[in-house]
Amino acid sequence: MGNKAAPAIDRRKFEAELPNDIWQSDAMHGPMLQVGDKRRKSYLFAFIDDMSRLVPHAEFFLSEGLATYLEALRQALLKRGCPESSTWTTAPPFAPGTWRR
DSSP: OOOOOOOOOOOOOOOOSSTTSEEEEEEEEEEEEEETTEEEEEEEEEEEETTTOOOSEEEEESOOSHHHHHHHHHHHHHHHOOOSEEEOOOSGGGSTTGGGO
């Protein structure tokens, strides 16, 4: 009575088939910056192509709001065109319903 090993299950995550099919985006806290006489927090917004891992655009901003995300997105679109689809961070500025405002 030999124990047969179960067939291997492919557990890889989804990956786009072609470049520019899916862009992932996210925001993160960056370094503190001296702006005039104040220290300000910075935020990095970045986009990455799911298949090629190319970064269409990444930029630091002094705000984490929707307007800065949209500016970063605009720059990415100008550089690389429009992806077939995208995913984005679930931080408060990007919560469901934000896009309807």
